[in-house]
Amino acid sequence: MSLFRRRAAPAAPAADDDPFDEAFLARLALLEVVARRTFRGRHRAERKTRKVGSGLEFADHREYAPGDDIRNLDWNVYMRLGQTLVRLYEEDEDLPIRIVVDRSGSMGTSGGVKFEYARKVAAALAYVGLANLDRVGVSCIFAAGHETLPPVRGKGRIFRVFDFLRRVRPEGPTDLVAACARLTAASPEPGLTILISDFYDPKGAFDAVNLLRFRRHEPVAIQVLVPDEASPRPERVHGDVTLVDAEGTARTDVTLDDGAVRRFAQAHERFCRALERNCRTRGIAYFRAPVTVPFDDLVLRMFRAGGLLR
């Protein structure tokens, strides 16, 4: 009889536990080795854009405007067509990697394991990027705003990333769209933007990712989940309960039975699949990351999927 038997809940990290301890660093070192092997032969820190600049490769023509350098006039076109056009050239641009971590209140449930996991994944991705001589920036967003560590370069800067992530605590409501809008407005430079969140946004989970894509970012969605929240154990939520929203004061008195819990699990799965479907149809990389999967396994999966770090 399971009357008096209780299943052990997942151990929540203590408040003063350092997520970036020696064990974490050791795993990061291993991750770097694997990443280096994966990207062997590729040019590092080479992200091309369509930006016109002072490069050597011809990019395009445009009408002459007073003040343009006449040395860029394309005399061949003038001779043939009688039009005064200047030549444009491509310029290599060093685009940053932005890692965006959702620090809303929903990331702090279940003892904060989701936020803990998200920080580790963010730190791991940052480390690999820094090791790859990419510029890596880290932002933590919530509905009211965001905190950003400007892009840095060099592996030695990882500790700044650690310090930044250590300081952050999950709180506040979720509004990913507004947060991403503010973030992209503050940092309009496009790049690879990795959004790590549970995507529990009542206003729409995919809209934030779509906004990033609209703002010419290259978004990657990593949905962090706790299995017990996705499919709650019936004995935990059975009967007369008051559902308290982690991000606010909303309280709902309900009576839950096994059927209701089952329906929630099914609805949650539909929610996640909808997000995944929306991402994939738009060519956005999506990764579902249960906290039970080691963070380094997730990162490796991301490497194998490709298109993440190049």
Added chain:
Amino acid sequence: MSFAGWPLASIAAFLAAGVAGVTALYLLRIRRRQVVVPFAALWQEVLRTSEARRLARRFRRPISWLVQVALLVLLALALADPRPDAWLRPPRTVVFVLDAGASMAAEADGGGRRMDAAIRRLEGELAALGPADRAAVILAGPTTDVAVPLAPAPEVRGRFVPPEPTAGPARFDDALAVAAALTQGARDPSILVLTDGAVDPASRAALEACVEGPVPCRIHRTPGPAANVGIAAFAARRRPFDPQRVEVVARIENHDERPHAVVLEVTSGGVPVGRVEATIPAGAEHRHVFDDLDVPGAVLEARLASAGGAPLPGPALDDVAYAAIPPVRPARVVLVTDGTDLFLDAALLSLGESVDVVAVAPDDAAGLAEAAARADVAIVDVGAEPLPPLPAGVHLVVFDPWRHGDADFPIPKGRDVRRPFLTEQDRSHPLLEDVSLVDVNVARGTTFRTRPGDEVLVRTVGEPIVVLRDEGGRKVLAIGFDPRQSDLPLRVAFPLLLANAIDTLAAEAPGYVAAVRAGVPAVLDLADLGLAAPSATRARIVGPDGTATRVPVHDGRVRVLLGQPGIAEVVVEDGEAAGGRARVAVSVPALGALGDGLADRPWAARAEAGPVPEPFPVVDDPLWFLLLVIVALAGAVEWWTYHRRITV
């Protein structure tokens, strides 16, 4: 309903406090648990679709409260100890005396057997007794039987087994005495007699004494029609002078108001040996003697039936009777002889197994005394020897007792006669049946002087020469001449005379041997049954139903009590006759009329039991215990459903 537990005020206070406590605990219990969820919007979206189920869930909670309160009410009721009003009356003791006589097998007024009607009433009375009451059941038959000893009423109900009527009469004197003894010192005692009223005067007197006695005594009668036609007597004997032939007598009584034509059939071993048809007037009896029956077996069975085929009134118990034919016992003869009269020896020998002869010398006084003690007849033929002292207690046949003048003989001498002629003889006397003494030559003889009462069988010119005297039961046949001094031994008359003498003198109580009455103690003489065994100490009685009982033998007699009609068997287990068997007939005693002999008795009317009382409600354990059990079970179920979160 009454309440023997807590007073009402205490119960009310308990209920009030209990309901308040239950309600408080209930309200605490329904306080919800708080569950922090990261995505409440998704929960709300899911729960919006289960609005209908939510209503059912809300409904379950008041039911849980109601169950709690209902348990509290049951507990309060248990504390009040509810009891039917009948429980609160003082306990009583009732002794039931049930008539188990043969008449209870007859039809009752309204149909069915009288015994069945009485048992129904008895069971109704038992059902009206409460758990604190005590009862006992006594069966009044030929003997008194305590069917169920004094015990609590529920136990008596469980142990009572409806009995069957016995084959004998009901004896209420002993039964009521036992009932009175059981009521000694009992709480609120009473006696209830269940009978059909067809009792003998002794039982009637006992019932009247019980009714008038100190212990309340009621009588419930289950009477029926008084009419009865049955065999009142049936017995058989061997013909006195022809033991090979059997004589049977039967008496049939008609206790009805109309005549009945009946048929009585007698069988032996299934073979019909006799039949008689008769029309018996109302209230009359018919006696019939079957003489000279040729019976192949040793047992006779008589069955009475209506000539018209319709059943005879009354129980069928007395329509069948049994009789055992007495065995042919050889006459025990002691012959006092000097051994010179071979004609006498031969004549006795010719009688075969019908005589058992022991010869004793004239001078063997001790032997004569010992043999005479067991003999039926002593024949004294000493010839020229002096007449020895005659044994007492045995019939005598003495030849020429006054040969010598100084004999000690009870019939005085007349005179000596030379060459007497046997001129007159009483041919009508059984002793001289088929005996012709004409032309018997006798050399010498003596006459006798007779007295009134003596029977002169033969005279010689008017003077008695053969005399039979009865001396207070002992018979003496004096023959005034010596057979050796006559040619009588050469005549056919000699052995006939001896046989007739032995038959006449040895035929003791040549009456009918009646059957033992069923249910009535009887004493049987083993000698009468042909099992002469002076040294026997044990015998086995096998009843008609096959049950065997060992009984002691005292002085050749056994005391038996056979309850079933039929043929019983007596088996001697030790002594000279060890293994010897004899049959005994057991018949139902004459039942007579079966009417209610108590109907016209004022005391019986006063003691009438009245209608059957109402059954006692809730005959067993107190209710409060049952209520506590219900409370415990329901509480356990409610606790389990709560912890399994079925009702919360």
